[in-house]
Amino acid sequence: MTDHQFGPFGITTGLDSSAESIAAAQAAEDLGYPAIWLSGGPLPGLQTIVDLVGATTAIKFISGILAVSKYGAADVAATYAELEATAPGRFTVGLGGAHGPMPIATLNAYLDELDVPVERQVLAALGPKMLKLAGERTAGAYPFLTSAAYSAVARKVLGPDKLLAVSHLAVLETDADRARAIARDTIGFFTRIPGYIASLKRQGFGESDQAELPDHMIDALAAWGSPADIKAKLTEHLDAGADHVAVNVITGETGPQPIEQWRALAPSLLG
Secondary structure, eight states: OOOOSSOSEEEEEOOOSSHHHHHHHHHHHHHTOOEEEEOTTTOOOHHHHHHHHHHOSSOEEEESOEETTTSOHHHHHHHHHHHHHHSTTOEEEEEEOOOSSOHHHHHHHHHHHOOSOGGGEEEOOOSHHHHHHHHHHSSEEOOBSOOHHHHHHHHHHHOTTSEEEEEEEEEOOOOHHHHHHHHHHHHHHHTTSHHHHHHHHHTTOOHHHHHHOOHHHHHHHEEESSHHHHHHHHHHHHHHTOSEEEEEEOOSOOSSOOHHHHHHHHHHHHO
16 A cells, blocks of 8 residues: 555644634644545635645645636645645645536646646546556546445555555444434435445445445444544555545534534544
8 A cells, every 4th residue: 555644634624714623724734634625615725725724734744626617727836845845745736526428528627727747636536447547547536435345446546555544534432323323314415416426326325325324334434432432443454455544524513613522533543
């Protein structure tokens, strides 16, 4: 497996340039997390990445993901160059969001234009064609809402030398019904998005599974329980061939960053 110095476990979260987000990034760094994968939806712009890097000292940031339909290659390259000059090695460009009839061609054209070293690019990849492109043109792949069984398949497609970093949901809740309800609410949102519908189907979750969200599906796609329970579930990805798991903590609430959950998980995940 590859070593991109992200460590086995990092964080997935959405941050902006607010004082609250800056404080959350600093807290994650203080807790010892080596990397934050910045969710693309909440990201207000490239300046936020500059702000977050500037407000911290060592933690790495990966855009997970920048939609190529929203961010021009020249602007992304300029942001990368700015950060590489002031904080070398701390920003990796994660790309995706190539919507339309020819996503592979769209991404290929974008990568042709993007002036960023290949080893500092990753692609959001769910299907086999996108995984193959990630392995051929970038440092590796960053899938979300996938099981450990998917990681084994993805490793075979990518080959042994490419980064496989997966984002996995986690609920720090030992009550099974409550934990699954929190996870079910989030997972249900993605079962309405075509790319995820197809991905889940490839993973063996058919129409009835996606409509009913049974326990076995929730348990495959979300880790829950105690910190030790969550680490054991996330480690299944590493055992299957992933290099890194970005832990996407969900609480059933929107708004505050889950700093207390990051703190509770840190001894198990980073010890």
